[in-house]
Amino acid sequence: MIKKAEEKRGDFAVQSRKNILSVYMLGRFSVEYGGQILSLGRNSSSKLIQLLQIVWLAGEKGVTKDDLAGMLYDRDSLSSLSNSLNNLVYRLRKILAENGFPKSLYVINQDGVYFWDRKIPVWVDAREFERLVELGDRKRQREKETFQYYKKAEELYQGELLSAISTENWVIVESLRFKRMYEKAVSWLGDYMKRQKDYPGMYQLYHQAAQVYPFDNWQVGQMESMAYMGRYKEAFLLYDNTAKRYSEEMGLPPSEKMLECYKTMSRQFVSRPDVLKNIRAELREQEDEKINAYYCSLPSFIDIYRLAARRSERNGQPFCLMLCTITDYEGKVIQNQEKLKARSELLRKTIGRALRRSDVYAKYSASQYLVLLMGVGEENCMVVGKRISRNFRELSGKQAEVAISTDVTYVGGEYGLNFGFLNVHKRRRSLSCRQTG
Numbered sequence: 001m002i003k004k005a006e007e008k009r010g011d012f013a014v015q016s017r018k019n020i021l022s023v024y025m026l027g028r029f030s031v032e033y034g035g036q037i038l039s040l041g042r043n044s045s046s047k048l049i050q051l052l053q054i055v056w057l058a059g060e061k062g063v064t065k066d067d068l069a070g071m072l073y074d075r076d077s078l079s080s081l082s083n084s085l086n087n088l089v090y091r092l093r094k095i096l097a098e099n100g101f102p103k104s105l106y107v108i109n110q111d112g113v114y115f116w117d118r119k120i121p122v123w124v125d126a127r128e129f130e131r132l133v134e135l136g137d138r139k140r141q142r143e144k145e146t147f148q149y150y151k152k153a154e155e156l157y158q159g160e161l162l163s164a165i166s167t168e169n170w171v172i173v174e175s176l177r178f179k180r181m182y183e184k185a186v187s188w189l190g191d192y193m194k195r196q197k198d199y200p201g202m203y204q205l206y207h208q209a210a211q212v213y214p215f216d217n218w219q220v221g222q223m224e225s226m227a228y229m230g231r232y233k234e235a236f237l238l239y240d241n242t243a244k245r246y247s248e249e250m251g252l253p254p255s256e257k258m259l260e261c262y263k264t265m266s267r268q269f270v271s272r273p274d275v276l277k278n279i280r281a282e283l284r285e286q287e288d289e290k291i292n293a294y295y296c297s298l299p300s301f302i303d304i305y306r307l308a309a310r311r312s313e314r315n316g317q318p319f320c321l322m323l324c325t326i327t328d329y330e331g332k333v334i335q336n337q338e339k340l341k342a343r344s345e346l347l348r349k350t351i352g353r354a355l356r357r358s359d360v361y362a363k364y365s366a367s368q369y370l371v372l373l374m375g376v377g378e379e380n381c382m383v384v385g386k387r388i389s390r391n392f393r394e395l396s397g398k399q400a401e402v403a404i405s406t407d408v409t410y411v412g413g414e415y416g417l418n419f420g421f422l423n424v425h426k427r428r429r430s431l432s433c434r435q436t437g
Contacts, residue, residue, distance in 0.1 A: 013270075020121035021101075023056050025062045025180075026129060027159025029210075039099045045071055048092050050170075053162060057105055057114050057174065058123050062113040071170035126178065129156045148191055150185040154205065156183050159212055190221050199228040204399055211216075215250060220261045227265050234267055244297040248363050253299050293355035297349070298370075301362035320381035322353065323364065325386060333367060340366060343396070352394045354384065412423035 023033040028156065031038045040049055054063055054071055073084065089107050096106050104117045116122055136149035160166060161175040186209050193202040206221030227234035239262050243254045255263075263333040296304070308319050325410045327333060328341050334340040344366060351361050351369055373381055 020123050023122060023124045025053065025057070025124065025126045025162050026157050028161070029053075029162055029164060031260075033101070035289060036100070038101060040095070048086055048095065049163070050168070051088055051092060051107065054170065055114055057126060058114075059124070059127050060115075062110070062115040065109075065112045065114070068114055071168075125156050126161060129178070130181065132156070133185055136185065143192060147189065150189050153185050154182070154189060154208075157185075157212070182209075182212075183216075186218070194224075194228075197228075199225045203229070215246065217255050217257055220258050221257075223258075223261050223265065227268060232265060232268075234375050242295075243299055247298040251298075251365050260288040292352035293297055293357060293361055295352060296360060296362050298362050298364060301360060301370055301372070304360050308372060308374065317375055318377050320371075320373040320376045320378070320384075322373065322381065322384075322385060324369045324371060326367045343367075347392060348396055350395055354388045354391050 019034075022034075024030045031040060040052070050070070050072060056069060061235060068085065072088075089109070093106050097103065100118050104120050106117050106120070108115050108117050127375070132149045132153035135147045136153065139145040139149065157178075161178050162168075162171050165171050166175060171339060180317060189205055190202055193199070193205065203222055203225035206218045206225060209216075209218035210222060223238055224233040226232070226238070226351045227247055239254070239258065242258065245252055246252045307319070312319060324347060326340065334343065339434070344363075347369060348361075351371060355361065355371065358374050360374075362370050371384075373384060376384070
């Protein structure tokens with residue numbers, strides 16, 4: 001009877017949340033009471049808010065003064081710990097009362113352990129998620145029940161724990177713990193749906209997981225479910241988009257798991273001979289994409305480079321490899337990420353407009369682009385480098401503190417390139433153009 005009551009407690013709480021405090025920490029942070037969103041001030045990272053979040057997460061077991069101190073304060077502040085916590089709790093009570101919270105002591109200190117005042121019932125999505133996962137773990141011998149608990153937990157998990165303060169040490173620890181529970185639940189659910197041949201449900205499950213964690217290979221599950229439903233074209237498109245995202249945002253190629261999934265789909269996909277026209281139409285570029293040089297992902301660039309090198313080996317036609325790097329006016333890497341992102345996008349546009357339609361370029365890192373010039377010798381390569389530099393300055397303005405360094409490699413007759421270290425081959429020249437306002 002105790003277990004049954006425990007199992008139903010969370011569902012009851014969900015149904016009657018109008019009369020209790022509802023706290024959301026997964027994907028967003030908000031507090032609701034009586035159908036109204038309660039304000040906690042503008043600074044979501046303040047010690048006041050963090051104290052509340054820690055106490056709410058701790059639940060009925062509470063959190064000791066030492067643990068609370070370790071989460072909120074650095075070592076230099078520990079000498080005045082007692083006063084700091086007392087002042088924090090006092091200010092917290094005042095702020096909560098002023099912002100529409102029911103009258104209460106809110107946070108109570110009992111023998112050195114801090115609790116949320118039980119006079120105000122509270123429901124926390126993160127705690128409910130953890131409870132449902134634990135119940136699912138207990139029911140592994142009864143798959144249908146495990147599915148129900150894990151599915152409810154997965155639906156609650158709308159994003160990382162307290163993402164707005166994800167750099168706080170205590171949040172990092174807790175967030176990782178919740179992430180592992182989420183991964184366990186999603187992996188089990190995906191396998192179960194696969195066995196049940198619930199491919200639409202399987203797709204939606206992995207789609208949501210990929211939205212939450214876009215660089216954790218959940219797209220493999222999406223591709224697999226699409227293949228089971230015969231949606232091969234969509235699966236291949238998802239692969240291309242994911243590979244491009246991995247390359248541009250992380251500087252990484254697709255994972256081995258994703259590549260294996262792609263190969264498996266390729267072997268399974270069978271097309272009729274009479275659909276060649278449709279395939280050709282799908283492969284054809286859009287009209288607006290034909291205006292400038294061809295921009296592609298790094299994995300695609302590598303393939304194009306190797307193909308060009310083979311052609312050069314056969315017919316002796318030269319081509320040039322160019323590396324364009326964005327730096328500050330001192331020739332150093334730009335540390336400001338927002339500024340670097342803006343400069344990088346500007347350089348991408350500049351390169352696209354400065355090259356011929358037959359040329360190819362790709363993003364190599366956050367501050368670098370690779371350029372492949374077909375049928376171009378050394379001297380012309382230098383001309384192109386100067387044109388890119390000049391056009392970049394025109395677009396960025398006179399006050400732009402940006403330098404572009406361009407490494408030019410002439411390749412003809414033989415080839416070899418290590419993209420990890422960007423080793424060059426036959427002859428090398430470099431062009432450095434510093435732009436300062």
